[in-house]
Amino acid sequence: MEYRLVTEGSTTFETPVQDENTLFPPGTAQVFYNARMEFNRDMTVLLLVQLRPGLYLDAMAATGVRGLRVAHETGVSVVINDHDPVAAAMITANAKTVGGSIRVTCDDANRLMCGERFDAIDLDPFGTPVPFLDAAARSAKRYLFVTATDTAPLCGAHLKAGIRRYFATPRNTEYHAEVGLRMMMGASARELVKYDRGMEPMLSFAKNHYFRSHVRVLGRVSAADATMDQIGFVMQCKNCLYRAEQKGSLLPAPHSCPCCGAETEPIGPMWMGPLQDKAILASLLETLPSMQFGTAKQMHKLLRQLLAEPETCSFYDYHVIAKNLRVSPPAMDEMLAGLNDIGCSAVRTHFAVTGIKTTAPLHAVEDWIRCWNEKRNLR
Ligand SMILES: C[S@@+](CC[C@H](N)C(=O)[O-])C[C@H]1O[C@@H](n2cnc3c(N)ncnc32)[C@H](O)[C@@H]1O
Ligand SMILES: [Zn+2]
Known part of the structure; x- marks a missing residue:
């Protein structure tokens, strides 16, 4: 395999050379690397500088870029995993040059998470994170970070696939991007509460072709109950733009729209609680200028926007x-x-x-x- 050196943040690592004529992602190389996800990784590194977890797992790492950056730029101890031996070999080579406290594993992510607990777990799969959420919900001691790139099922464009994967009905509305993010977070919440655990979002957003959430995991029955209380539906009028928010996990009965009299239909169940911890966002904005990020300008813009957004469940x-x-x-x-x-x-x-x-x-x-x-x- 041909390699090329790339720098993200302050970390330099090897990536496979892609055939430039092939549409990307996932590209032609044996090991996956998507430069357009640098922003996503920058955000996580910034958050981890603040959180400083004990042990961070990059559960599906490809080149290892995410975990390598966490080790090098935050000083946190990491485990970097991929089930593909070619990817694991590349991660091992990268770990040697990058340095830091890094353990490389070549295992199925679910098997790894079933056998060991991690302070923070990061899921960055191809497509949906759903097959990994159960094991992650048990293994993550304090933090769970999730990316989903299956935007068509999550947003309602592939309705049946969305219902099957997320046990929720998205619908294609003008606020489908928010529904997609909240459906993905609802899936995390459901996996956590069944183990009497709860979650509190710290930093969540939708961007281009993906959704990303970073939540705090709380190991108390009362936190699980509080998390259940944040599951609910947006009741959307079938005819006009009226919608109402309704919490509760039971499917609400349709009601008449107060604007036009048509019936409403439920979108969900999904996460209806806050998407952000605004105190954390404020401190991320303070830390940002001291860090070296290629996407710092965009990060600043997004953090300012997230800080200002009121906690409504649609727009x-x-x-x-x-x-x-x-x-x-x-x-x-x-x-x-x-x-x-x-x-x-x-x-x-x-x-x-x-x-x-x-x-x-x-x-x-x-x-x-x-x-x-x-x-x-x-x-
Ligand atoms: C989207 S890529 C990860 C990208 C990487 N985190 C980054 O930031 O560049 C998904 C990776 O997950 C790996 N993978 C897929 N299923 C897995 C599983 N069950 N266990 C571990 N790794 C898996 C694939 O080999 C692939 O390298
Ligand atoms: Zn109406």
């Missing part, structure tokens, strides 16, 4: 609202300022370019957009 696409009203969409900043002026918190959301997260009810946003159009027509 509006204001272009869709304007289109439904058959009027023009106002400029985003003007509309956000206008909604804030009338006492409703309203901000951009990282989930979508034309998405807004707001505590305002749908009719208030519609009224504001209608009013803005009327005033504009008078000018």
